Amino acid sequence: xxxxxxxxxxxxxxxxxxxxxxxxxxxxxxxxxxxxxxxxxxxxxxxxxxxxxxxxxxxxxxxxxxxxxxxxxxxxxxxxxxxxxxxxxxxxxxxxxxxxxxxxxxxxxxxxxxxxxxxxxxxxxxxxxxxxxxxxxxxxxxxxxxxxxxxxxxxxxxxxxxxxxxxxxxxxxxxxx
Amino acid sequence: xxxxxxxxxxxxxxxxxxxxxxxxxxxxxxxxxxxxxxxxxxxxxxxxxxxxxxxxxxxxxxxxxxxxxxxxxxxxxxxxxxxxxxxxxxxxxxxxxxxxxxxxxxxxxxxxxxxxxxxxxxxxxxxxxxxxxxxxxxxxxxxxxxxxxxxxxxxxxxxxxxxxxxxxxxxxxxxxxxxxxxxxxxxxxxxxxxxxxxxxxxxxxxxxxxxxxxxxxxxxxxxxxxxxxxxxxxxxxxxxxxxxxxxxxxxxxxxxxxxxxxxxxxxxxxxxxxxxxxxxxxxxxxxxxxxxxxxxxxxxxxxxxxxxxxxxxxxxxxxxxxxxxxxxxxxxxxxxxxxxxxxxxxxxxxxxxxxxxxxxxxxxxxxxxxxxxxxxxxxxxxxxxxxxxxxxxxxxxxxxxxxxxxxxxxxxxxxxxxxxxxxxxxxxxxxxxxxxxxxxxxxxxxxxxxxxxxxxxxxxxxxxxxxxx
Numbered sequence: 001x002x003x004x005x006x007x008x009x010x011x012x013x014x015x016x017x018x019x020x021x022x023x024x025x026x027x028x029x030x031x032x033x034x035x036x037x038x039x040x041x042x043x044x045x046x047x048x049x050x051x052x053x054x055x056x057x058x059x060x061x062x063x064x065x066x067x068x069x070x071x072x073x074x075x076x077x078x079x080x081x082x083x084x085x086x087x088x089x090x091x092x093x094x095x096x097x098x099x100x101x102x103x104x105x106x107x108x109x110x111x112x113x114x115x116x117x118x119x120x121x122x123x124x125x126x127x128x129x130x131x132x133x134x135x136x137x138x139x140x141x142x143x144x145x146x147x148x149x150x151x152x153x154x155x156x157x158x159x160x161x162x163x164x165x166x167x168x169x170x171x172x173x174x175x176x177x
Numbered sequence: 178x179x180x181x182x183x184x185x186x187x188x189x190x191x192x193x194x195x196x197x198x199x200x201x202x203x204x205x206x207x208x209x210x211x212x213x214x215x216x217x218x219x220x221x222x223x224x225x226x227x228x229x230x231x232x233x234x235x236x237x238x239x240x241x242x243x244x245x246x247x248x249x250x251x252x253x254x255x256x257x258x259x260x261x262x263x264x265x266x267x268x269x270x271x272x273x274x275x276x277x278x279x280x281x282x283x284x285x286x287x288x289x290x291x292x293x294x295x296x297x298x299x300x301x302x303x304x305x306x307x308x309x310x311x312x313x314x315x316x317x318x319x320x321x322x323x324x325x326x327x328x329x330x331x332x333x334x335x336x337x338x339x340x341x342x343x344x345x346x347x348x349x350x351x352x353x354x355x356x357x358x359x360x361x362x363x364x365x366x367x368x369x370x371x372x373x374x375x376x377x378x379x380x381x382x383x384x385x386x387x388x389x390x391x392x393x394x395x396x397x398x399x400x401x402x403x404x405x406x407x408x409x410x411x412x413x414x415x416x417x418x419x420x421x422x423x424x425x426x427x428x429x430x431x432x433x434x435x436x437x438x439x440x441x442x443x444x445x446x447x448x449x450x451x452x453x454x455x456x457x458x459x460x461x462x463x464x465x466x467x468x469x470x471x472x473x474x475x476x477x478x479x480x481x482x483x484x485x486x487x488x489x490x491x492x493x494x495x496x497x498x499x500x501x502x503x504x505x506x507x508x509x510x511x512x513x514x515x516x517x518x519x520x521x522x523x524x525x526x527x528x529x530x531x532x533x534x535x536x537x538x539x540x541x542x543x544x545x546x547x548x549x550x551x552x553x554x555x556x557x558x559x560x561x562x563x564x565x566x567x568x569x570x571x572x573x574x575x576x577x578x579x580x581x582x583x584x585x586x587x588x589x590x591x592x593x594x595x596x597x598x599x600x601x602x603x604x605x606x607x608x609x610x611x612x613x614x615x616x617x618x619x620x621x622x623x624x625x626x627x628x629x630x631x632x633x634x635x636x637x638x639x640x641x642x643x644x645x646x
Contacts, residue, residue, distance in 0.1 A: 097505055101377045102354025105411070119217040127212055131205050142189075143198055152201075177411045 077137040081130055081154045088126070089161045090175065106177060110161060111168055118164040127162045130155055252587050257594070262287050265624045267599050274599035275629055277619050282455050282566045283536055284624040285486035285526050294525040295518040302517040310503075314514040322520045323491075325527050330461055332471060332493040336502045339515040341480025344490025345448050346372040347508030348478050349417065351501060352444070353378045357413040360394055360443065362386065363611045364424045369417060369448060370610060378415075382611070385425060388433045395441045416443040420452030420463040424603070424613060426561025426568045428452070431463050435473045444475045453477075454484035455566055460530055460537045466564075487522040489515045540566060540623035543630070547621045550634040556641040560616070569603065569616040570637075572645075583615045585644060590617060592640040598633050 057065050069075065088110040098104055104112050114120045134155040141147040160166060170176045226234075247254070260268045264287035267276040285291060298318065308314030319337055326335040338344040349372030353359055357378040361369065364385045373380050381398070383391040402409035416438060418429040429447070438445050449462040457465030464474055476494035481487050492499055492506075502509055530536070541564050548563040551570065561568035575582050586602050593600050603618040619633075 101350060101375075102356055105354065105356065115219075117217055117219045119212075119215045121217075123217075124212055124215075128209050131209055135202055135205065138198065138202075139191075143194055148198070173407070177408045 077133050077151055078154060080133065081158045084130065085154075085158050089158075092175065107168070108161075108175075116167065118167065123162065127159060130158045252583075265622070269594050269599050272594050272597065272599075274594055274597050275625075275633065276599050277621070277633065278599040278601040280451075280483040280567070280620050281486065281622045282451075282484050282540055282620070283486070283526075283530070284622050285484070285529070288486070288526075288529070290529065291486065291522050291525045295522045298518040298521040304518065305516050306514045308514065309510060309512060310514045311510055316514070316517045316520070318517045318520040318524070319514060322515075322523055325524055326491050326493060329527055329531065330471075330477065330493045332477070332495070332499075334496040334499040335491050335493045336499050336506065336509060337515055337520070338490045338492075338506070338508050339512055340488065340508065341450065341482040341490040342368045342371075343508035343512065344480060344492065345369050345446075345450075345478045346375065347506045348446065348476070348492050348502060349373060349415075350376040350507070351505040352446075352498075353413065353415050356411065357415065358398060359415040359417060360391060361417045362419070362422070362429070364422050364613070365417065365419055366423045366448070366450075367606060367609055369419070373417075385422070386427055386430060388430060388437070391437065395437060395443075399441060414441065414443045416445045418445070418447055420447055420449035420456065421562070421565045421567060423451060423567060424569075424605075426565045428456070428466070428562045428565060429463065431467045431469055431474075435469055438473065445473075446476045446478065447474060448478050450478075450480040450483055450490075451565070451567055453479040454530060455537070455540060456564060458537065459534050460484075481523050485523050485526045487519045487526065489519060489523065536623055540621070543623050543625050544621045546627065546630050547619070547625070547633075550630050551619065551637070554634065554637055554641070556645055557617075557637065566621040568619045568621070570619060571614055571616045575614065579615065586615055586617055588644045589637075589640045592643055593636055596636045596639070598636045 060068075062068055070079070089108050092108050093105050094109075094112070110123075110126075113122055113126075134151055137151050138148055141151075257269050260271075263276055263279045264281065265276060265284060267274055267278065269278075279286075302316060302318070306314045306316055306319075310319070323335040323337055326337070327333065338347065345368045349359070349369070353376040355377045357376070358381060359373060359376065359378050360381050360383060361373060362385055363382045381394045383394055398414065402412070416434065418431075418434060421428050431447075434445060437443065447463065452462045452466070454460040454462075456462055459465060462477065462479070463469075464471060464477070474494075476492055476498050478490065478492045480490040482489070492502060504510065544566050545563045548559065548561070548568065551557065551568060552559045554570070556573050557570040558573050559568055559570055572582060572585065576585070583602070590600055590602055600617050600619055603616050605612045
């Protein structure tokens with residue numbers, strides 16, 4: 001579990017940097033976003049995330065950024081797809097001792113679903129949701145190019161490993177053992 | 178007002194769609210639809226047989242008979258029958274014989290103290306423990322036995338299994354998984370072989386007690402590791418040996434094995450089923466025999482069915498290693514625990530052993546005497562260490578055919594039984610790897626007197642002259 005919390009900390013730092021950058025360049029025309037955007041992408045939040053409290057906050061006018069950072073444009077998809085990607089496609093094996101004599105040690109969670117059977121209902125659902133998220137967020141960010149690039153790349157990054165052609169494929173020897 | 182404004186926002190947003198984005202969205206939507214309607218398949222099942230091939234296979238199949246053709250004079254059709262206890266003397270097919278066939282190295286079978294303690298335990302706890310260790314099957318005598326074994330072997334923790342065979346067969350797959358490498362001696366017993374199969378690791382057999390062969394295999398593995406260091410980091414390497422090998426009676430060269438362990442980073446598991454309570458000044462096995470500190474060996478397993486004259490087995494080692502088996506040792510978690518009466522019998526045996534450590538020296542003297550007496554036999558060659566209580570006798574001039582050799586040996590054994598010495602032919606299952614030549618297996622126990630040993634040698638000589646000439 002400690003590996004997972006480490007990676008979560010890094011992801012948080014990256015996402016924080018991203019939302020700070022994009023917040024600065026957007027003109028907020030929708031004043032009350034909270035009424036419209038429902039929390040549609042909390043499906044993937046599995047582990048608890050701990051914020052690194054060493055950095056000083058308050059640069060954007062609110063005393064505690066925790067109240068507003070998740071409202072940032074594009075952050076929902078980045079956050080959801082980020083932790084989706086880590087948990088399904090990077091971390092291998094299982095957090096318990098499996099009774100399969102080490103079969104799943106080299107397999108990511110995605111590859112373990114349904115014992116490697118492709119196009120099952122779970123896999124279809126998990127493939128379709130990032131695409132739908134992408135369509136939604138590109139609509140809500142009004143097709144701005146900068147958002148589009150980041151969202152498109154993260155969507156591709158998350159959907160590509162789900163293709164059956166990529167089952168058990170490891171590119172450039174990353175994550176092989 | 179808010180609703181109107183939202184619709185206005187949506188309308189505006191839709192107006193600003195870039196062209197490539199529309200294409201992309203349409204493409205994605207089409208792909209989603211295709212995905213939803215695609216049939217699921219298992220990539221492993223892609224090679225399906227056609228109907229014609231299936232019919233062909235069914236036509237080609239001929240059923241095997243349930244019982245194959247067996248010659249009527251096959252020895253297994255007339256198994257020797259034992260009546261009464263198999264202690265110092267054994268009654269085989271009506272002949273009262275000196276027992277050198279069953280494993281009773283310390284002479285505990287029939288010991289009054291052990292039997293009394295077992296009977297008292299039945300009166301207190303009943304017969305069975307009614308459950309596995311994790312589900313109401315742990316009785317205080319189990320914990321006592323584990324503590325006693327820990328103290329006796331001077332280790333940190335012990336785990337007690339309810340069956341000697343499943344001890345080592347569960348311990349190996351608890352640690353070694355797919356993708357690991359295990360180096361094993363060729364002549365290991367069947368329980369270890371089943372443990373190796375269950376582990377699904379890559380097995381490398383080295384020639385019996387041949388350190389040069391083992392080093393060759395280790396160097397090969399080291400070279401593979403150098404070529405692929407990332408894989409090597411996640412590969413665990415094990416070395417599994419027996420203290421005294423049941424199939425040959427030799428003692429493993431533990432000092433050299435420990436050297437190799439340090440050099441090539443292996444994890445050693447020793448199956449001390451025979452060498453526990455047999456070797457060493459206090460009966461602690463090969464580690465005491467060779468004076469090797471306990472940190473050099475990762476885990477010691479043993480069956481309690483030979484020296485301790487009870488049923489079951491145990492694993493001792495550091496807490497870090499052995500504790501893992503409480504959840505991963507399948508024979509521990511998913512089998513009923515040892516009946517309390519057998520656990521108490523083991524505790525009583527340990528008491529006797531600790532009270533009187535001279536019995537180990539006595540056993541070793543007997544073993545050496547038997548070794549001297551049997552190596553002087555003209556028609557047999559003796560295999561086994563002088564200190565080992567298990568010895569194998571092979572015919573010096575074996576006939577070419579295995580069947581004939583077996584028949585000769587069985588006639589010799591029958592002659593011996595008729596003349597008051599019970600011995601057996603070492604039996605192997607068909608599915609064992611590396612089956613060696615048939616041999617007569619002689620076991621030594623510490624109740625043998627000098628006269629009896631010389632008598633045994635005489636009987637063997639007579640048997641040979643009768644049967645072979």
